[in-house]
Each structure stands twice: as structure tokens, then as C-alpha cells.
Amino acid sequence: MDYRLGFESLDESDEVVDAPVEVDGTLPDWLEGSLIRNGPAMYENGGASVNHWFDGMAMLHRFGFDGAEGEVKYTARFLRTAAYEGMREGEIRRSEFATDPCAGVFGRFFSYFTAPEPTDNASVNVVRKGDSFEAVTETTMPVEFDPETLETVNVPDELDDLGELTTPHPHVDPETGERVNYVTRFGRKSEYRVYVENDEGVDREVIAELERDRPAYMHSFGMTRRYVVLVEFPFVVNPLRIRFGDGTVAESYRWKPDRGTRFVVIDREDGEVVASPEEPAFFAFHHINAYDEGEEVVLDIAAYEDASVVEDLYLESLHGEPPVGMPAAEIRRYRLDTEDETVTGETLHDTSFELPRLRDDREGRAYRYAYGVGHRNSPPEEFPNRLVKFDAVEHGTTVWEEDATYPSEPVFVPNPEGTEEDEGVILSVVLEPAEESSFLLVLDAKGLEEVARCRVDRPVPHGFHGDFYRRRV
Ligand SMILES: [Fe+2]
Numbered sequence: 158m159d160y161r162l163g164f165e166s167l168d169e170s171d172e173v174v175d176a177p178v179e180v181d182g183t184l185p186d187w188l189e190g191s192l193i194r195n196g197p198a199m200y201e202n203g204g205a206s207v208n209h210w211f212d213g214m215a216m217l218h219r220f221g222f223d224g225a226e227g228e229v230k231y232t233a234r235f236l237r238t239a240a241y242e243g244m245r246e247g248e249i250r251r252s253e254f255a256t257d258p259c260a261g262v263f264g265r266f267f268s269y270f271t272a273p274e275p276t277d278n279a280s281v282n283v284v285r286k287g288d289s290f291e292a293v294t295e296t297t298m299p300v301e302f303d304p305e306t307l308e309t310v311n312v313p314d315e316l317d318d319l320g321e322l323t324t325p326h327p328h329v330d331p332e333t334g335e336r337v338n339y340v341t342r343f344g345r346k347s348e349y350r351v352y353v354e355n356d357e358g359v360d361r362e363v364i365a366e367l368e369r370d371r372p373a374y375m376h377s378f379g380m381t382r383r384y385v386v387l388v389e390f391p392f393v394v395n396p397l398r399i400r401f402g403d404g405t406v407a408e409s410y411r412w413k414p415d416r417g418t419r420f421v422v423i424d425r426e427d428g429e430v431v432a433s434p435e436e437p438a439f440f441a442f443h444h445i446n447a448y449d450e451g452e453e454v455v456l457d458i459a460a461y462e463d464a465s466v467v468e469d470l471y472l473e474s475l476h477g478e479p480p481v482g483m484p485a486a487e488i489r490r491y492r493l494d495t496e497d498e499t500v501t502g503e504t505l506h507d508t509s510f511e512l513p514r515l516r517d518d519r520e521g522r523a524y525r526y527a528y529g530v531g532h533r534n535s536p537p538e539e540f541p542n543r544l545v546k547f548d549a550v551e552h553g554t555t556v557w558e559e560d561a562t563y564p565s566e567p568v569f570v571p572n573p574e575g576t577e578e579d580e581g582v583i584l585s586v587v588l589e590p591a592e593e594s595s596f597l598l599v600l601d602a603k604g605l606e607e608v609a610r611c612r613v614d615r616p617v618p619h620g621f622h623g624d625f626y627r628r629r630v
Contacts, residue, residue, distance in 0.1 A: 158591070163616065163618050164475055164619060168199065179611065181610050195215060195282055196215070196622075197213020198214060198618040199244060208253075209471050215241070218620065219304070233307070238300060238312050251274055254405070277312055278294065279292035280292070280621070282621060282622040283622065284299070289310075295324065297317035320348070324339065324375065325622065326378070331521070336358065339387065346368050346370075349366070364423075373392060376441075379444045381448050383449050384425060388441065388458065389418065390418050391438045393411060393416070414437075418436050420436070422493055432495050441486065442511075443513050446549075448522050454492070457488065457527070475540070480539045483537070486511050490505045510529045510547060512621075513528070530566060531544075533556075544567050546602070564586070566585070566620075566621065567584065568625050583601075584599060586598075595616050596611055598611075
């Protein structure tokens, strides 16, 4: 078995609560709290199946660290959503990103985004709002869960009034605590609506509304102290035309490279667009970071040549025989001049780099280190197979890799006593197909040397995102 083991479906018999995990190595005594991760874990059941990595049923995973005792416990549970309940009974009941429950019966696109059938399968990320925790995806239907038991607490039954599509990557300003995100509201005149709320997710205020005939697919965005930057890739949709079409959401977006990629720089204070320069077409899922430097915005992003990666994440491609696999993104830096309204771009490093993370207090600030997954070789192997630390000052990389293993998004946890940016550990769930299991890898973030590996004794499916939450004292 190879990396495709991570795309095999689990079921409820695979759920587990506080299973002891064997620790090989010594965990830092300050590592106390929970790594909570989200990702798809059921792609087929009882004759029903989905088409795309994004469409599998969400499972939450929790690695609990108890600090000085050095013990680790693992919990995994499916989110109990309407989409999940359907799948459990062998039916696709909600329109997913690339899977349609009702071909030719309803307008597929609008059945994804509008009542009564938007998907509530919140399989992409985890967000903390004050004392509550939410599993989130791109539809505006966050699902609240209990961070200790991972039990589902509340499933919304309708979309947010503000709009239908959002990003599972809100930014939190490390100084003000403000949480910023945007939604796309589809209609005769579609709009991006950028909003800010407090860290508990209330007192929401829309700070900018931008009309678009052809909204772009933007899975994340950039934010600095002063600006929000929407990078509009030319992967766009005509909501009105496709309302009566017969494609899924994924099929409805079109790659229009002639449009170029537009950087829309929005002032966080007054919502004004201060610049919107364009570059030749490229595509990305993930921004790495952005920050202000004088009148310039420096914006780092994990860039693909085009949006074909969306196609490459169909299960047919990832899990088929032979697998096509996914392409590699590279690290690019764009400098946006807010006075001249120009942009210049360069490749900072051509290493394969995805699922980028950095320390929370560097969000929107000048930074030195980012961490991600990558491929070892070029052309890339079918699936990312190493961890990469990128030095954004020296433009160098440090890697962790081990034969036939597949690490997840690396989450940086700072040493609370530390003074340097990379003083802390990296947590990544690594799939080891030959052992038919996974382990939670703990690396010293400085040199990516192994500190400990915590054997889960079962395969953990390939997931997307998560975060570490310190135990509150
Ligand atoms: Fe993401």
C-alpha cells in the first residue's frame, strides 16, 4: 500500500476516544493542550460515493498532550452533519464541491450554495471563537463541536445571510484579536463582502463590498496590519448562466488566463480599494503570509501555474490506478506598491510547498519562517512526502523526510519561554503505509530534528488543516 491508504474510507467503528498513544522520545514538558485537526475520512458507504478529496465526510482528530506527564491520547470522531447522516445511510443528500446528489433535477450550483440543500460537511479547518470551536469549510455553515470529546454540538440548518461561499482560513490579527474573513454572495450582481468581527465571532461588521460579474474561487486571502488583499485568480464562475447548467460547483468554475490575476488591496480602516494591479495568470489555494513594508505590501503565496490542481484532487486522480497525483506549488513573492498601484512578482524558491503555516504572532507581520509540506523531486511524486521549513530572509530550506511516509500540514507550537521565531516544535501527522498506521511526529522547529514520534497504531486519513490549543489555566 502507498499514500493511497490515506484515502481509504473509515466508518464509525474507527471512531476512538482517548486512546493511549505510544510515545517514542521525550515530549517537551511545556507541550500541554490539544492538536485538533480536520479532514475527510469517508468517501464511500453503502453504494454512495463522492468524487473529490474535498467531498469526503469530515472527521475531527484530537491529540491531547498533558505536559509534564509526557503522555498522549488520541480521539477521532465524524462530524454528525446532514451530509454525514445521508452518507451513513448510503445516500448523497447534499451537493458537495464536486459531487452532485441530484443530477438533472435541481440547478446543481445553487443547490450547493442555497437552501434547502447546501452542504454542511465542514471538513476543512478548525476555528476557535472565544470558548466555542467550529469545524469549517467553504459554505457558510460552521459546525460547532466539543473540543474535548469532539462531539458535534450544533449544525446550522441554513447558510449565513451574508453570503454563500467563504474561506476556511479567517485571519486573526495578533495584536487586536480581530477576526477577518470574506464571503461571496452570488446573485444577479455577485459581491465579495469582507467583514471583521471580534475574537468571539460577534459584533460583525462588513468593511468592504465589491461587486463582480464573475467571482473568482479564492480559498484564502492575505492580510497585513493595514490591508486585506484578495488575490483574484482567473478561475471564475458565471452564477447566472450555470444556475441552469448541469455541472457541479467544481465544474462550473472556468480557467480564463487572459483575465490575469488581480491583487485587490483593501484598506482595513475604511474598506477603500487602494490598488488592484494585475499579473499574468496563476492560481493558489494558500497564502503564506503578507505584511506592510513602507507603502508596499509584501505578499507570499504557494503558487501553481494554473487551476488544474483542482482537477488533480479528484479521487479518480489521487486514488486511481495508476494515480495521476497532485502537482507542486512554488513559493512566490509579490510586492504591491499602494502608491504607484503596481505589482512585481518573483519566485522566492522553487521548492514544492503547500499547506503553509507560521507562528500565530507573525500573521500579517514581517516574518522569517514558514513551514509546509512538499514533494522531494521534480517532476513531483504523486503526493507530498516531506516537511519543509522555508527561510523567507535567506531563501533557504530545511527538510524532514523519511522513505515512504506522507506528513500532514505542519502546525508550529511556540515554546512559551522561547524568544526566537522558530523556538518551538512542529506537529505533523505522518502516514506510514507499510505499517498500515500513522504517527504524530514532533520536530524541533529549528532544525527539523525529531523530538518524538507518537504511534497511533492506525492509519489517519489525509486531512487538511488544524491547530494547537493550549489548555486554559
Ligand atoms: Fe486550505
